[in-house]
Amino acid sequence: MSTINKFNKYVMGTYGRYDLVLEKGGGRTAADENGVKDYIDFGSGIGTNSLGYCDSEWVEAVCSQAKTLQHTSNYYYTKIQADFAAKLCGITGYSKVFFGNSGAEANECAIKLARKYSFDKYGKEAKRYNIITLENSFHGRTLTTLSATGQDSFHNYFFPFTEGFINAKANDSDDFKKKADETVCAVMLEFVQGEGGVIPLDPAYVKEIADYCSLHDILFIADEVQTGVGRTGTFLASEQFGVKPDVTTLAKGLAGGIPVGACLANDKCCDILTSGTHGSTFGGNPLACAGGNVVLNRAADKDFLAGVCEKSAFIKEKLSQIPEIEGIDGLGLMLGIRLKTKNAAEICKNCLENGLLVLTAKTKLRMLPPLNITYEEIDKGISILKNVLQEKENG
Ligand SMILES: Cc1ncc(COP(=O)(O)O)c(C=O)c1O
Incomplete structure (x- = not known):
């Protein structure tokens, strides 16, 4: 039985899930069950994986505590x-x-x-x-x-x-x-x-x-x-x-x-x-x-927090250049993107198909990336979003 079938047979259906089984992650990227596809994560488990996947210092601290x-x-x-x-x-x-x-x-x-x-x-x-x-x-x-x-x-x-x-x-x-x-x-x-x-x-x-x-x-x-x-x-x-x-x-x-x-x-x-x-x-x-x-x-480090603000400004600037985007709300790395077409759920699904995990909040696309995301990863994720929005626009 596939993971999805087994899951749906035994886990209560309280969530509308995407057809994606995530198996592992490293940095700000997750990989699917078959190791076929990678996903840049702009959702971080709804803001939980603040340091991304399997940060080495975090893993060391948790594993050493588990052994104690x-x-x-x-x-x-x-x-x-x-x-x-x-x-x-x-x-x-x-x-x-x-x-x-x-x-x-x-x-x-x-x-x-x-x-x-x-x-x-x-x-x-x-x-x-x-x-x-x-x-x-x-x-x-x-x-x-x-x-x-x-x-x-x-x-x-x-x-x-x-x-x-x-x-x-x-x-x-x-x-x-x-x-x-x-x-x-x-x-x-x-x-x-x-x-x-x-x-x-x-x-x-x-x-x-x-x-x-x-x-x-x-x-x-x-x-x-x-x-x-x-x-x-x-x-x-x-x-x-x-x-x-x-x-x-x-x-x-x-x-x-x-x-x-x-x-x-x-x-x-x-x-x-x-x-x-x-x-x-x-x-x-x-x-x-x-x-x-x-x-x-x-x-809590002041340079780290300054980095969050700088990345926020960088993302806002990049997004503001995408014509399909009407505006961006939020603070720091908690961002809501107003789409001209208001079809956030559909865009979110298309992003996933193209290797980017994002969230929605009402009619907006929502980004809660790991706080230590890199500029390179931001660029990669935004270019996926941009392509998805443009493809949609061009029908
Ligand atoms: C502002 C706020 N309060 C409370 C909760 C509930 O948190 P949890 O799902 O961990 O119970 C959430 C979850 O999204 C939240 O955003």
Whole structure:
């Protein structure tokens, strides 16, 4: 039985997959099962393989950890988790972190933390448990993070959803203030809405919300699951927006392709989740921490981050010369390409057939290349995209 047939027989059909079996990768290139074809990867596993495939230092760290201690429960301490936590807090300026295994789990932690913060301070009777999220946001696939997600298309089938989420219009501070009443304990937002179509928020709006939250003791949660860990050209996107959220969640690229999630909290709220109030069996797994330490050593370096910004400018410049492209949105190496024809899904498929892996976000093509992609690889990938777009244009 072919891999695809076996897969479809035994794995639930929750994804619309391409007819491609990937077997191995090196650098920023993946190869198919038969070793027949190579693919330049501008998607990096949806932003997870931040250092590309099988980076030698990362492989060495993960393999050596696997030979030492692959996991232990969180009833015990490990040095690797302590080192990773200290490094992450040091880089971001947060006081403490909780580790889980995914973006949704990191956000679940932030939501629980925010509700308990208000419960502890204002009491149960205050019913201060509502959380404002933005229209068109995406926060994950668990029932609660789906409820937080501000897109109606996700609110089907799985009733009843978790209550206590209010959607506000992005970039409309009046709408936010109207909804931020005494029942609200937190706001959660993405600085660049990723799944929503690579749409950056207006920095003036973000600043106004941050100030309002601090004045009214509403916790400001930044969902940096997609934007964090150097993706936008600063370690955290919040740095570019000039705000310091109370809580920041990270996942995707944090461990370079090993499942991880992190919920970082400042002094004000880092001791809210006490013993027994939260947990995750695999959270802070030593392999993830070992991979994560290598990612942090690289992605928090100022020259590395300057490189992300330079590559971003280079890609934008190259793309702007392609007539079929209407415009480019996004920050750093999180880019959304507006196509004149709006047929991103079809172009994405054609790119794959021609050896380039890209993503879509709504009607846009989305690029989340490994942060250490080379200029040569960028050139190669863009020339594939250019040919695909021109062939389409010429019928
Ligand atoms: C902003 C944001 N939050 C949360 C998630 C959910 O992350 P995960 O799929 O790791 O649970 C995603 C995933 O795309 C995301 O982009």
